[in-house]
Amino acid sequence: MIEAELAGIIIMLIGFYGLMSKRNLIKIVLSINIVSIGLVLFFVGMGYREGASAPIMPREIVADPLPAALMLTTLVVDVAITALALTIILRMRREAA
Protein backbone atom coordinates (compact mmCIF):
# COMPACT_ATOMS: atom_id res chain seq x y z
CA MET A 1 0.00 0.00 0.00
CA ILE A 2 1.16 3.54 -0.80
CA GLU A 3 2.20 5.82 2.06
CA ALA A 4 0.07 8.87 2.82
CA GLU A 5 3.01 11.28 2.43
CA LEU A 6 3.78 9.98 -1.05
CA ALA A 7 0.11 10.09 -2.02
CA GLY A 8 0.00 13.71 -0.83
CA ILE A 9 2.98 14.63 -3.00
CA ILE A 10 1.39 12.93 -6.03
CA ILE A 11 -1.84 14.86 -5.49
CA MET A 12 0.13 18.10 -5.23
CA LEU A 13 1.83 17.30 -8.54
CA ILE A 14 -1.60 16.75 -10.13
CA GLY A 15 -2.56 20.21 -8.91
CA PHE A 16 0.63 21.68 -10.39
CA TYR A 17 -0.21 20.01 -13.70
CA GLY A 18 -3.58 21.77 -13.62
CA LEU A 19 -1.94 25.12 -12.88
CA MET A 20 0.37 24.71 -15.87
CA SER A 21 -2.20 23.50 -18.38
CA LYS A 22 -5.74 24.79 -17.65
CA ARG A 23 -6.80 28.13 -19.10
CA ASN A 24 -10.13 28.43 -17.36
CA LEU A 25 -9.69 30.67 -14.31
CA ILE A 26 -12.10 28.62 -12.17
CA LYS A 27 -10.14 25.48 -13.03
CA ILE A 28 -6.97 27.30 -11.95
CA VAL A 29 -8.54 28.03 -8.57
CA LEU A 30 -9.63 24.38 -8.32
CA SER A 31 -6.09 23.24 -9.17
CA ILE A 32 -4.79 25.33 -6.28
CA ASN A 33 -7.33 23.62 -4.03
CA ILE A 34 -6.06 20.24 -5.21
CA VAL A 35 -2.51 21.32 -4.30
CA SER A 36 -3.73 22.27 -0.84
CA ILE A 37 -5.51 18.94 -0.36
CA GLY A 38 -2.32 17.11 -1.33
CA LEU A 39 -0.45 19.24 1.18
CA VAL A 40 -2.91 18.43 3.96
CA LEU A 41 -2.60 14.72 3.21
CA PHE A 42 1.20 15.01 3.26
CA PHE A 43 1.14 16.63 6.69
CA VAL A 44 -1.48 14.37 8.22
CA GLY A 45 0.43 11.35 6.91
CA MET A 46 3.53 12.73 8.60
CA GLY A 47 1.87 12.56 12.01
CA TYR A 48 0.62 8.99 11.50
CA ARG A 49 2.24 6.17 13.41
CA GLU A 50 1.61 2.46 12.94
CA GLY A 51 -0.92 1.21 15.49
CA ALA A 52 -1.11 4.56 17.28
CA SER A 53 -4.31 6.02 18.64
CA ALA A 54 -5.60 9.57 18.70
CA PRO A 55 -3.77 11.76 21.24
CA ILE A 56 -6.93 12.59 23.19
CA MET A 57 -6.76 10.15 26.12
CA PRO A 58 -3.04 9.38 26.08
CA ARG A 59 -2.20 5.70 25.74
CA GLU A 60 1.14 4.16 24.97
CA ILE A 61 1.65 5.18 21.35
CA VAL A 62 -0.17 8.23 20.04
CA ALA A 63 -0.13 9.94 16.66
CA ASP A 64 1.73 13.28 16.42
CA PRO A 65 -0.99 15.92 16.90
CA LEU A 66 1.02 18.91 15.64
CA PRO A 67 0.78 18.36 11.86
CA ALA A 68 -3.00 17.98 12.12
CA ALA A 69 -3.23 21.17 14.16
CA LEU A 70 -1.12 23.05 11.63
CA MET A 71 -3.30 21.82 8.79
CA LEU A 72 -6.41 23.06 10.56
CA THR A 73 -4.93 26.56 10.34
CA THR A 74 -3.93 26.10 6.71
CA LEU A 75 -7.43 24.92 5.81
CA VAL A 76 -8.87 28.14 7.25
CA VAL A 77 -6.51 30.18 5.07
CA ASP A 78 -7.55 28.02 2.05
CA VAL A 79 -11.24 28.70 2.52
CA ALA A 80 -10.69 32.45 2.88
CA ILE A 81 -8.46 32.70 -0.17
CA THR A 82 -10.67 30.51 -2.36
CA ALA A 83 -13.63 32.77 -1.54
CA LEU A 84 -11.54 35.83 -2.36
CA ALA A 85 -10.29 34.35 -5.64
CA LEU A 86 -13.81 33.48 -6.78
CA THR A 87 -15.02 36.99 -5.86
CA ILE A 88 -12.22 38.55 -7.89
CA ILE A 89 -13.16 36.35 -10.89
CA LEU A 90 -16.76 37.59 -10.64
CA ARG A 91 -15.60 41.21 -10.47
CA MET A 92 -13.27 40.66 -13.44
CA ARG A 93 -16.18 39.36 -15.54
CA ARG A 94 -18.24 42.38 -14.52
CA GLU A 95 -15.40 44.69 -15.51
CA ALA A 96 -15.06 42.97 -18.88
CA ALA A 97 -18.79 43.10 -19.63
Place this chain on the structure above:
Amino acid sequence: MIPLLVALPLLFAFLLVLVDILVRSRRYKARLTPALYLLGSLLPWSVLLASCRDMPLDEMVGGWTRAGGIEVALDGYSFYFILGTVILFSAVSLYTIGRFRAGKEYSVILLMEAGVLGAFISRDLFNYYIYMEIASVSAFVLTALSDEKGAKKAAFRYLIFSLTASYLFIFALGIIYLKTGYLNLELVRQNAVPSKEISTAVGIAFSALLLKAGIFPLHFWLPDAHSKASTPASALLSGVVVKVSVYGMILLLYALPVTAALRRALLIVAFASIFAGIVGALSQRNAKRLLAYSTVSQLGYILLGISSGSIYGAIYYSFAHMLFKGGLFLGIGSLADAQGTKNLDELSYRGSRGATATVVLLSLALTGTAPFVGAYGKKLILAHLTGIGSFLFYTAALGTMAYAVKLNYHLAAPGRRGSIRTAVPLTLAALTLAFGLYLNPVLNPMDWLLLILALGMFLTLRKTLSGLKPFSFRPAEEFGREINMHMTIFFLFVLGMMLIQRLQ
Protein backbone atom coordinates in the same frame (compact mmCIF):
# COMPACT_ATOMS: atom_id res chain seq x y z
CA MET B 1 4.53 42.66 25.88
CA ILE B 2 5.79 42.07 22.32
CA PRO B 3 2.62 40.26 21.10
CA LEU B 4 0.69 43.47 21.86
CA LEU B 5 2.41 44.94 18.81
CA VAL B 6 0.21 42.61 16.76
CA ALA B 7 -2.82 42.45 18.99
CA LEU B 8 -3.55 46.19 18.95
CA PRO B 9 -4.00 46.67 15.18
CA LEU B 10 -5.86 43.36 15.05
CA LEU B 11 -8.29 44.48 17.77
CA PHE B 12 -8.98 47.82 16.10
CA ALA B 13 -9.45 46.16 12.70
CA PHE B 14 -12.15 44.04 14.33
CA LEU B 15 -13.75 47.06 16.04
CA LEU B 16 -13.78 48.96 12.73
CA VAL B 17 -15.76 46.20 11.05
CA LEU B 18 -18.15 46.07 14.02
CA VAL B 19 -18.71 49.83 13.85
CA ASP B 20 -19.23 49.61 10.11
CA ILE B 21 -21.98 47.02 10.55
CA LEU B 22 -23.60 47.96 13.86
CA VAL B 23 -23.58 51.76 14.05
CA ARG B 24 -26.51 53.08 12.06
CA SER B 25 -26.08 56.80 12.58
CA ARG B 26 -23.94 58.18 9.79
CA ARG B 27 -22.63 61.02 11.93
CA TYR B 28 -21.25 58.76 14.67
CA LYS B 29 -19.79 56.45 12.08
CA ALA B 30 -17.96 59.31 10.38
CA ARG B 31 -16.42 60.25 13.74
CA LEU B 32 -15.69 56.78 15.09
CA THR B 33 -14.09 55.27 11.99
CA PRO B 34 -11.08 57.63 11.63
CA ALA B 35 -10.52 57.67 15.39
CA LEU B 36 -10.41 53.87 15.66
CA TYR B 37 -8.25 53.64 12.56
CA LEU B 38 -5.68 56.13 13.83
CA LEU B 39 -5.60 54.45 17.25
CA GLY B 40 -5.05 51.05 15.66
CA SER B 41 -2.20 52.16 13.46
CA LEU B 42 -0.46 54.46 15.95
CA LEU B 43 -0.74 52.43 19.18
CA PRO B 44 2.04 49.97 18.18
CA TRP B 45 4.38 52.96 18.69
CA SER B 46 3.72 52.82 22.43
CA VAL B 47 4.71 49.14 22.62
CA LEU B 48 7.77 49.71 20.47
CA LEU B 49 8.97 52.73 22.45
CA ALA B 50 8.32 51.05 25.78
CA SER B 51 10.27 47.92 24.89
CA CYS B 52 13.07 49.18 22.64
CA ARG B 53 15.19 50.18 25.63
CA ASP B 54 15.39 46.59 26.87
CA MET B 55 16.39 45.10 23.55
CA PRO B 56 17.15 42.33 22.71
CA LEU B 57 13.88 40.89 23.97
CA ASP B 58 12.77 37.30 23.64
CA GLU B 59 9.47 35.87 24.82
CA MET B 60 7.43 32.68 24.69
CA VAL B 61 3.78 33.56 24.10
CA GLY B 62 1.67 32.30 27.00
CA GLY B 63 4.72 31.16 28.95
CA TRP B 64 4.96 27.69 27.37
CA THR B 65 8.22 25.83 26.95
CA ARG B 66 10.24 26.49 23.84
CA ALA B 67 9.41 23.09 22.33
CA GLY B 68 5.68 23.56 22.76
CA GLY B 69 5.11 27.31 22.42
CA ILE B 70 5.52 30.12 19.93
CA GLU B 71 8.55 32.32 20.31
CA VAL B 72 8.56 36.04 19.49
CA ALA B 73 11.51 38.41 19.63
CA LEU B 74 12.49 42.02 19.22
CA ASP B 75 16.20 42.21 18.51
CA GLY B 76 18.80 43.26 15.98
CA TYR B 77 17.24 41.07 13.30
CA SER B 78 13.71 42.36 13.60
CA PHE B 79 13.99 45.88 15.09
CA TYR B 80 14.62 47.85 11.90
CA PHE B 81 11.95 45.92 10.02
CA ILE B 82 9.44 46.75 12.75
CA LEU B 83 10.52 50.38 13.02
CA GLY B 84 10.19 50.85 9.24
CA THR B 85 6.78 49.16 9.23
CA VAL B 86 5.42 51.29 12.06
CA ILE B 87 6.75 54.50 10.46
CA LEU B 88 5.28 53.68 7.05
CA PHE B 89 1.92 52.57 8.45
CA SER B 90 1.66 55.77 10.51
CA ALA B 91 2.47 57.82 7.41
CA VAL B 92 -0.08 55.94 5.31
CA SER B 93 -2.75 56.20 7.98
CA LEU B 94 -2.29 59.98 8.24
CA TYR B 95 -2.36 60.15 4.46
CA THR B 96 -5.52 58.07 4.01
CA ILE B 97 -7.67 59.70 6.72
CA GLY B 98 -10.88 60.79 5.07
CA ARG B 99 -10.00 59.36 1.66
CA PHE B 100 -11.79 56.03 1.80
CA ARG B 101 -15.54 55.62 1.60
CA ALA B 102 -16.13 52.61 3.81
CA GLY B 103 -14.68 51.45 7.12
CA LYS B 104 -13.77 48.13 5.53
CA GLU B 105 -10.82 49.53 3.63
CA TYR B 106 -9.39 50.99 6.82
CA SER B 107 -9.82 47.68 8.54
CA VAL B 108 -7.99 45.83 5.74
CA ILE B 109 -5.03 48.19 6.20
CA LEU B 110 -4.97 47.47 9.93
CA LEU B 111 -5.16 43.73 9.24
CA MET B 112 -2.17 44.13 6.97
CA GLU B 113 -0.29 45.94 9.71
CA ALA B 114 -1.08 43.16 12.18
CA GLY B 115 0.05 40.52 9.67
CA VAL B 116 3.30 42.25 8.81
CA LEU B 117 4.25 42.98 12.43
CA GLY B 118 3.31 39.42 13.42
CA ALA B 119 5.62 38.02 10.76
CA PHE B 120 8.46 40.32 11.78
CA ILE B 121 8.38 39.36 15.47
CA SER B 122 7.95 35.62 15.03
CA ARG B 123 10.75 33.15 15.60
CA ASP B 124 8.68 30.15 14.66
CA LEU B 125 8.53 29.15 11.01
CA PHE B 126 4.85 28.19 10.91
CA ASN B 127 3.76 31.24 12.86
CA TYR B 128 5.75 33.35 10.41
CA TYR B 129 3.87 31.73 7.51
CA ILE B 130 0.45 32.40 9.07
CA TYR B 131 1.15 36.11 9.61
CA MET B 132 2.73 36.44 6.17
CA GLU B 133 -0.51 35.01 4.80
CA ILE B 134 -2.63 37.55 6.71
CA ALA B 135 -0.52 40.33 5.21
CA SER B 136 -0.75 38.79 1.72
CA VAL B 137 -4.52 38.35 1.83
CA SER B 138 -4.93 42.00 2.85
CA ALA B 139 -2.61 42.92 -0.02
CA PHE B 140 -4.79 41.00 -2.52
CA VAL B 141 -7.90 42.74 -1.21
CA LEU B 142 -6.31 46.20 -1.35
CA THR B 143 -5.15 45.60 -4.93
CA ALA B 144 -8.58 44.35 -5.99
CA LEU B 145 -10.32 47.34 -4.36
CA SER B 146 -8.62 49.79 -6.73
CA ASP B 147 -10.88 51.32 -9.39
CA GLU B 148 -8.27 51.31 -12.11
CA LYS B 149 -8.86 49.20 -15.20
CA GLY B 150 -7.03 45.90 -14.96
CA ALA B 151 -6.62 46.06 -11.19
CA LYS B 152 -8.82 42.97 -10.67
CA LYS B 153 -6.73 41.01 -13.12
CA ALA B 154 -3.56 42.14 -11.38
CA ALA B 155 -5.01 41.11 -8.02
CA PHE B 156 -5.99 37.68 -9.36
CA ARG B 157 -2.53 37.08 -10.79
CA TYR B 158 -0.93 38.21 -7.52
CA LEU B 159 -3.23 35.93 -5.51
CA ILE B 160 -2.67 32.81 -7.61
CA PHE B 161 1.12 33.06 -7.67
CA SER B 162 1.49 34.13 -4.08
CA LEU B 163 -0.76 31.29 -2.93
CA THR B 164 1.10 28.65 -4.97
CA ALA B 165 4.35 29.92 -3.48
CA SER B 166 2.84 29.69 0.01
CA TYR B 167 1.89 26.04 -0.47
CA LEU B 168 5.38 25.22 -1.63
CA PHE B 169 6.71 27.05 1.41
CA ILE B 170 4.56 25.00 3.82
CA PHE B 171 5.59 21.84 1.99
CA ALA B 172 9.21 22.80 2.68
CA LEU B 173 8.30 23.47 6.33
CA GLY B 174 6.81 19.97 6.44
CA ILE B 175 10.08 18.46 5.29
CA ILE B 176 11.98 20.54 7.86
CA TYR B 177 9.61 19.38 10.61
CA LEU B 178 9.98 15.77 9.48
CA LYS B 179 13.79 15.95 9.62
CA THR B 180 14.31 18.07 12.75
CA GLY B 181 11.10 17.53 14.72
CA TYR B 182 10.65 21.25 15.42
CA LEU B 183 9.42 24.46 13.82
CA ASN B 184 10.90 26.79 16.44
CA LEU B 185 13.81 28.64 14.86
CA GLU B 186 16.33 28.05 17.64
CA LEU B 187 15.47 24.36 17.99
CA VAL B 188 15.59 23.85 14.22
CA ARG B 189 19.02 25.45 14.23
CA GLN B 190 20.22 23.06 16.93
CA ASN B 191 18.76 19.96 15.30
CA ALA B 192 19.30 20.56 11.58
CA VAL B 193 21.95 18.32 10.08
CA PRO B 194 22.96 18.90 6.44
CA SER B 195 21.22 16.29 4.30
CA LYS B 196 19.61 15.88 0.89
CA GLU B 197 16.13 16.43 2.31
CA ILE B 198 17.07 19.60 4.16
CA SER B 199 18.80 21.12 1.15
CA THR B 200 15.77 20.29 -1.03
CA ALA B 201 13.50 21.95 1.51
CA VAL B 202 15.73 25.03 1.68
CA GLY B 203 15.74 25.26 -2.13
CA ILE B 204 11.94 25.06 -2.31
CA ALA B 205 11.44 27.54 0.56
CA PHE B 206 13.84 30.07 -0.95
CA SER B 207 12.16 29.84 -4.39
CA ALA B 208 8.75 30.41 -2.78
CA LEU B 209 9.98 33.46 -0.87
CA LEU B 210 11.75 34.81 -3.97
CA LEU B 211 8.43 34.74 -5.81
CA LYS B 212 6.67 36.48 -2.96
CA ALA B 213 9.42 39.11 -2.87
CA GLY B 214 9.10 39.74 -6.63
CA ILE B 215 12.71 38.94 -7.52
CA PHE B 216 13.45 38.95 -11.26
CA PRO B 217 12.60 35.76 -13.06
CA LEU B 218 9.60 35.46 -10.72
CA HIS B 219 8.53 39.12 -10.73
CA PHE B 220 5.74 38.81 -13.32
CA TRP B 221 2.93 39.63 -10.89
CA LEU B 222 4.61 42.65 -9.31
CA PRO B 223 4.57 45.57 -11.82
CA ASP B 224 0.82 45.30 -12.44
CA ALA B 225 -0.16 44.78 -8.81
CA HIS B 226 2.05 47.57 -7.46
CA SER B 227 1.20 50.10 -10.15
CA LYS B 228 -2.55 49.51 -10.36
CA ALA B 229 -3.32 49.54 -6.64
CA SER B 230 -4.47 52.83 -5.10
CA THR B 231 -1.77 55.27 -3.95
CA PRO B 232 -1.61 54.30 -0.23
CA ALA B 233 -1.97 50.61 -1.12
CA SER B 234 0.97 50.65 -3.51
CA ALA B 235 3.10 52.42 -0.91
CA LEU B 236 2.35 49.58 1.52
CA LEU B 237 2.74 46.79 -1.05
CA SER B 238 6.08 48.00 -2.30
CA GLY B 239 7.31 49.33 1.02
CA VAL B 240 6.33 46.65 3.47
CA VAL B 241 4.68 43.49 2.13
CA VAL B 242 7.61 42.32 -0.01
CA LYS B 243 9.94 42.78 3.00
CA VAL B 244 8.06 40.05 4.86
CA SER B 245 9.55 37.51 2.44
CA VAL B 246 12.98 39.09 2.90
CA TYR B 247 12.67 38.53 6.65
CA GLY B 248 11.67 34.92 5.94
CA MET B 249 14.84 34.39 3.94
CA ILE B 250 16.88 35.80 6.82
CA LEU B 251 15.17 33.36 9.23
CA LEU B 252 15.89 30.42 6.91
CA LEU B 253 19.50 31.46 6.55
CA TYR B 254 19.83 31.72 10.33
CA ALA B 255 18.30 28.34 11.14
CA LEU B 256 19.28 25.99 8.33
CA PRO B 257 22.45 24.93 6.59
CA VAL B 258 22.51 26.61 3.17
CA THR B 259 24.81 25.00 0.61
CA ALA B 260 27.48 27.04 -1.16
CA ALA B 261 25.89 26.17 -4.52
CA LEU B 262 22.58 27.69 -3.45
CA ARG B 263 24.29 30.85 -2.21
CA ARG B 264 26.04 31.23 -5.54
CA ALA B 265 22.76 30.73 -7.40
CA LEU B 266 21.09 33.36 -5.20
CA LEU B 267 23.94 35.78 -5.92
CA ILE B 268 23.40 35.36 -9.66
CA VAL B 269 19.63 35.77 -9.27
CA ALA B 270 20.24 38.93 -7.23
CA PHE B 271 22.36 40.56 -9.94
CA ALA B 272 19.90 39.44 -12.63
CA SER B 273 17.09 41.06 -10.66
CA ILE B 274 19.01 44.31 -10.16
CA PHE B 275 19.73 44.71 -13.87
CA ALA B 276 16.36 43.48 -15.13
CA GLY B 277 14.68 45.99 -12.83
CA ILE B 278 16.88 48.80 -14.12
CA VAL B 279 16.13 47.95 -17.77
CA GLY B 280 12.42 47.73 -16.95
CA ALA B 281 12.43 51.06 -15.12
CA LEU B 282 14.41 52.85 -17.82
CA SER B 283 11.93 51.83 -20.51
CA GLN B 284 8.69 52.75 -18.71
CA ARG B 285 6.51 55.75 -19.50
CA ASN B 286 4.09 55.15 -16.64
CA ALA B 287 5.45 56.73 -13.45
CA LYS B 288 4.07 54.08 -11.08
CA ARG B 289 5.26 51.22 -13.28
CA LEU B 290 8.71 52.78 -13.24
CA LEU B 291 8.62 52.68 -9.44
CA ALA B 292 7.36 49.08 -9.50
CA TYR B 293 10.28 47.96 -11.69
CA SER B 294 12.56 49.89 -9.40
CA THR B 295 11.25 47.71 -6.54
CA VAL B 296 12.29 44.59 -8.50
CA SER B 297 15.76 46.08 -8.84
CA GLN B 298 16.03 47.23 -5.21
CA LEU B 299 14.95 43.83 -3.88
CA GLY B 300 17.81 42.46 -5.94
CA TYR B 301 20.13 44.58 -3.78
CA ILE B 302 18.56 43.17 -0.63
CA LEU B 303 18.96 39.61 -1.94
CA LEU B 304 22.55 40.48 -2.78
CA GLY B 305 23.07 41.30 0.89
CA ILE B 306 21.46 38.02 1.96
CA SER B 307 23.38 35.84 -0.49
CA SER B 308 26.76 37.49 0.04
CA GLY B 309 26.46 36.98 3.80
CA SER B 310 25.90 40.60 4.75
CA ILE B 311 22.67 40.05 6.70
CA TYR B 312 22.80 43.43 8.43
CA GLY B 313 23.39 45.13 5.08
CA ALA B 314 20.20 43.48 3.85
CA ILE B 315 18.31 44.56 6.99
CA TYR B 316 19.44 48.21 6.83
CA TYR B 317 18.78 48.36 3.11
CA SER B 318 15.28 46.90 3.61
CA PHE B 319 14.61 49.60 6.19
CA ALA B 320 15.86 52.27 3.77
CA HIS B 321 13.74 50.87 0.96
CA MET B 322 10.64 50.90 3.17
CA LEU B 323 11.07 54.63 3.81
CA PHE B 324 12.02 55.92 0.38
CA LYS B 325 9.89 53.65 -1.78
CA GLY B 326 6.86 54.19 0.47
CA GLY B 327 7.49 57.93 0.25
CA LEU B 328 7.98 57.88 -3.52
CA PHE B 329 4.77 55.92 -4.08
CA LEU B 330 2.85 58.33 -1.83
CA GLY B 331 4.41 61.44 -3.41
CA ILE B 332 4.18 60.44 -7.05
CA GLY B 333 0.88 58.67 -6.48
CA SER B 334 -0.73 61.78 -5.04
CA LEU B 335 0.73 63.81 -7.93
CA ALA B 336 -0.80 61.32 -10.37
CA ASP B 337 -4.15 61.38 -8.55
CA ALA B 338 -4.25 65.19 -8.60
CA GLN B 339 -3.28 65.53 -12.26
CA GLY B 340 -5.36 62.59 -13.45
CA THR B 341 -2.58 60.82 -15.34
CA LYS B 342 0.36 58.53 -14.72
CA ASN B 343 2.09 59.28 -18.01
CA LEU B 344 5.56 60.70 -17.38
CA ASP B 345 5.25 63.06 -20.37
CA GLU B 346 2.22 64.77 -18.86
CA LEU B 347 2.98 64.59 -15.14
CA SER B 348 4.86 67.49 -13.65
CA TYR B 349 5.89 68.68 -10.19
CA ARG B 350 6.56 72.24 -11.34
CA GLY B 351 3.43 73.71 -9.80
CA SER B 352 4.19 72.53 -6.27
CA ARG B 353 7.32 73.23 -4.27
CA GLY B 354 6.48 70.54 -1.72
CA ALA B 355 6.19 67.88 -4.41
CA THR B 356 9.47 68.97 -6.01
CA ALA B 357 11.35 68.75 -2.72
CA THR B 358 9.76 65.38 -1.90
CA VAL B 359 10.58 63.71 -5.20
CA VAL B 360 14.09 65.13 -5.50
CA LEU B 361 15.06 64.14 -1.93
CA LEU B 362 13.53 60.68 -2.23
CA SER B 363 15.18 60.10 -5.61
CA LEU B 364 18.53 60.89 -4.01
CA ALA B 365 17.69 58.41 -1.26
CA LEU B 366 16.73 55.84 -3.92
CA THR B 367 20.14 56.12 -5.57
CA GLY B 368 21.83 55.43 -2.23
CA THR B 369 23.73 58.71 -2.21
CA ALA B 370 25.79 59.14 0.95
CA PRO B 371 24.06 61.22 3.58
CA PHE B 372 20.75 59.43 2.85
CA VAL B 373 19.52 56.29 4.53
CA GLY B 374 20.22 53.77 1.74
CA ALA B 375 23.96 54.50 1.75
CA TYR B 376 24.69 52.62 4.98
CA GLY B 377 23.08 49.37 3.82
CA LYS B 378 24.84 49.62 0.47
CA LYS B 379 28.17 50.17 2.19
CA LEU B 380 27.70 47.03 4.30
CA ILE B 381 26.71 44.98 1.25
CA LEU B 382 29.59 46.29 -0.85
CA ALA B 383 32.08 45.29 1.86
CA HIS B 384 31.14 41.63 1.24
CA LEU B 385 31.66 41.77 -2.52
CA THR B 386 34.91 41.23 -4.36
CA GLY B 387 36.24 41.52 -7.91
CA ILE B 388 33.52 41.33 -10.52
CA GLY B 389 30.85 41.62 -7.84
CA SER B 390 31.88 45.12 -6.81
CA PHE B 391 32.29 46.17 -10.45
CA LEU B 392 28.72 45.02 -11.18
CA PHE B 393 27.60 46.80 -8.01
CA TYR B 394 28.93 50.16 -9.25
CA THR B 395 27.43 49.58 -12.71
CA ALA B 396 24.10 48.90 -11.05
CA ALA B 397 24.43 52.11 -9.00
CA LEU B 398 24.93 53.99 -12.28
CA GLY B 399 21.81 52.38 -13.77
CA THR B 400 19.75 53.20 -10.68
CA MET B 401 20.85 56.82 -10.90
CA ALA B 402 19.99 56.88 -14.61
CA TYR B 403 16.34 55.99 -14.00
CA ALA B 404 16.14 58.32 -11.00
CA VAL B 405 17.41 61.10 -13.28
CA LYS B 406 14.89 60.04 -15.91
CA LEU B 407 12.05 60.31 -13.41
CA ASN B 408 13.09 63.81 -12.35
CA TYR B 409 13.83 64.94 -15.90
CA HIS B 410 10.27 64.17 -16.99
CA LEU B 411 8.64 65.50 -13.83
CA ALA B 412 10.58 68.76 -13.97
CA ALA B 413 9.29 69.50 -17.47
CA PRO B 414 6.15 71.65 -17.63
CA GLY B 415 2.97 69.61 -17.65
CA ARG B 416 -0.39 69.44 -15.96
CA ARG B 417 -1.18 71.23 -12.74
CA GLY B 418 -3.21 70.26 -9.73
CA SER B 419 -3.05 71.10 -6.06
CA ILE B 420 -1.73 68.32 -3.84
CA ARG B 421 -1.03 67.79 -0.16
CA THR B 422 2.56 66.72 0.29
CA ALA B 423 3.01 66.91 4.06
CA VAL B 424 3.19 63.14 4.59
CA PRO B 425 5.57 62.17 1.76
CA LEU B 426 7.73 65.20 2.59
CA THR B 427 8.01 63.99 6.18
CA LEU B 428 9.15 60.59 4.91
CA ALA B 429 11.73 62.33 2.71
CA ALA B 430 13.02 64.23 5.74
CA LEU B 431 13.19 60.93 7.68
CA THR B 432 15.35 59.30 4.99
CA LEU B 433 17.83 62.14 5.48
CA ALA B 434 17.58 62.07 9.27
CA PHE B 435 18.11 58.30 9.57
CA GLY B 436 20.90 58.53 7.00
CA LEU B 437 22.68 61.12 9.14
CA TYR B 438 22.09 59.02 12.26
CA LEU B 439 23.41 55.77 10.75
CA ASN B 440 26.22 56.98 8.57
CA PRO B 441 27.11 60.68 8.76
CA VAL B 442 29.74 60.83 6.00
CA LEU B 443 29.81 62.24 2.51
CA ASN B 444 30.99 59.92 -0.21
CA PRO B 445 32.39 61.83 -3.22
CA MET B 446 32.13 58.62 -5.31
CA ASP B 447 28.30 58.82 -5.15
CA TRP B 448 28.19 62.36 -6.46
CA LEU B 449 30.72 61.52 -9.19
CA LEU B 450 28.53 58.60 -10.30
CA LEU B 451 25.49 60.87 -10.15
CA ILE B 452 27.08 63.42 -12.49
CA LEU B 453 28.17 60.59 -14.79
CA ALA B 454 24.61 59.20 -14.80
CA LEU B 455 23.21 62.65 -15.54
CA GLY B 456 25.54 63.06 -18.50
CA MET B 457 24.80 59.56 -19.72
CA PHE B 458 21.06 60.10 -19.49
CA LEU B 459 21.17 63.43 -21.33
CA THR B 460 23.18 61.98 -24.21
CA LEU B 461 21.08 58.83 -24.47
CA ARG B 462 17.76 60.60 -23.90
CA LYS B 463 16.58 60.28 -27.49
CA THR B 464 17.29 56.55 -27.66
CA LEU B 465 15.61 55.97 -24.32
CA SER B 466 12.43 57.80 -25.25
CA GLY B 467 12.22 55.65 -28.39
CA LEU B 468 12.32 52.48 -26.26
CA LYS B 469 9.11 50.50 -25.98
CA PRO B 470 7.89 49.89 -22.43
CA PHE B 471 9.48 46.61 -21.50
CA SER B 472 6.99 43.94 -20.58
CA PHE B 473 7.00 40.22 -21.15
CA ARG B 474 3.65 38.75 -22.11
CA PRO B 475 4.05 35.13 -23.17
CA ALA B 476 0.44 34.84 -24.33
CA GLU B 477 -2.53 37.04 -25.11
CA GLU B 478 -5.11 35.05 -23.20
CA PHE B 479 -5.05 35.57 -19.43
CA GLY B 480 -5.39 31.89 -18.47
CA ARG B 481 -2.66 30.86 -20.89
CA GLU B 482 -0.37 33.55 -19.51
CA ILE B 483 -0.85 32.20 -15.98
CA ASN B 484 0.01 28.67 -17.25
CA MET B 485 3.21 29.92 -18.86
CA HIS B 486 4.35 31.85 -15.81
CA MET B 487 3.48 28.89 -13.59
CA THR B 488 5.71 26.70 -15.77
CA ILE B 489 8.55 29.20 -15.38
CA PHE B 490 8.03 29.15 -11.61
CA PHE B 491 8.08 25.36 -11.33
CA LEU B 492 11.16 25.12 -13.55
CA PHE B 493 12.83 27.67 -11.29
CA VAL B 494 11.94 25.62 -8.19
CA LEU B 495 13.31 22.48 -9.83
CA GLY B 496 16.46 24.35 -10.77
CA MET B 497 16.97 25.56 -7.21
CA MET B 498 16.55 21.99 -5.93
CA LEU B 499 18.85 20.39 -8.47
CA ILE B 500 21.59 23.02 -8.47
CA GLN B 501 22.57 21.90 -4.98
CA ARG B 502 23.51 18.45 -6.28
CA LEU B 503 26.25 19.97 -8.42
CA GLN B 504 29.22 20.60 -6.23
